[in-house]
Amino acid sequence: MKTALRTVDSPMREDRRIDLAAANAALAPLSALERIRWAVDELSENVVLLSSMQKTAVVLMHMFHRLGLPNEVLFVDTGYHFVETLKMRDDYMRRYRLNLVTLYPASTIEEQERVHGGKLFATLAGQPECCRMRKEAPLLAHLAMKRAPTLVNGLRRAEGGNRRNITPVSEDRRTGGYQLSPLYDWTGTDIATYIAEHDLLVHPLHAAGYPSIGCYPCTTPVQPGEDDRAGRWRHLRVLNAAEAPEYCRINYSDGGGI
Numbered sequence: 001m002k003t004a005l006r007t008v009d010s011p012m013r014e015d016r017r018i019d020l021a022a023a024n025a026a027l028a029p030l031s032a033l034e035r036i037r038w039a040v041d042e043l044s045e046n047v048v049l050l051s052s053m054q055k056t057a058v059v060l061m062h063m064f065h066r067l068g069l070p071n072e073v074l075f076v077d078t079g080y081h082f083v084e085t086l087k088m089r090d091d092y093m094r095r096y097r098l099n100l101v102t103l104y105p106a107s108t109i110e111e112q113e114r115v116h117g118g119k120l121f122a123t124l125a126g127q128p129e130c131c132r133m134r135k136e137a138p139l140l141a142h143l144a145m146k147r148a149p150t151l152v153n154g155l156r157r158a159e160g161g162n163r164r165n166i167t168p169v170s171e172d173r174r175t176g177g178y179q180l181s182p183l184y185d186w187t188g189t190d191i192a193t194y195i196a197e198h199d200l201l202v203h204p205l206h207a208a209g210y211p212s213i214g215c216y217p218c219t220t221p222v223q224p225g226e227d228d229r230a231g232r233w234r235h236l237r238v239l240n241a242a243e244a245p246e247y248c249r250i251n252y253s254d255g256g257g258i
């Protein structure tokens with residue numbers, strides 16, 4: 001995990017600079033709730049949560065509610081979501097009175113398919129551009145309107161892959177701000193326990209064999225013995241397992257480009 005100082009033109013340099021090593025040492029023993037509180041107090045008024053409506057996201061949305069935060073909860077509507085995902089967004093917005101902001105890509109899926117001559121998600125070459133246009137671009141366009149935002153995510157070390165080395169807080173060179181991963185040290189059991197203790201509504205597709213849920217063209221259930229992300233972009237893995245994506249890169253920690 002890269003923990004170098006922020007880039008030269010980052011607006012964070014002008015005011016709330018933090019020592020990342022010291023901040024991570026201070027955050028490690030805190031609870032997830034305390035880590036979010038710390039970010040709101042120490043980093044920026046622009047602390048926003050990126051929600052996928054999956055299990056870690058419902059934990060974090062509930063924590064925003066518990067803290068009484070008016071901060072934005074961002075949901076990127078790619079146009080390809082399961083209807084159950086959209087219902088989760090609406091249910092959480094109403095139940096917990098969250099400041100839920102839905103972001104949209106610049107083009108509709110019909111416009112995108114017309115311009116690109118087909119469905120980008122169907123090919124190894126097209127998928128990265130589809131994810132960039134429908135996920136990353138709307139998110140970064142929204143964050144660009146904020147001064148040094150801190151993006152709260154649900155990434156966990158236990159998920160493996162690129163996420164194995166994430167730290168509680170890291171810089172986000174895309175925005176000049178930070179990424180906060182309050183659940184970075186949580187296990188799957190920790191997530192399940194929190195959801196049970198607080199009787200949280202969870203995405204119904206989790207119970208239907210979907211441990212990881214993204215856009216419907218790129219998400220399938222997993223079979224017994226498969227890892228949790230085996231159902232994502234399965235159609236591309238069939239084409240070429242070595243080049244198939246593991247992540248959509250909307251999270252900077254997963255390699256989102258600068």
Ligand code: SF4
Binds near residue numbers: 080121128130217
């Ligand atoms: Fe497009 Fe699939 Fe990425 Fe969704 S997950 S943005 S449909 S390539």
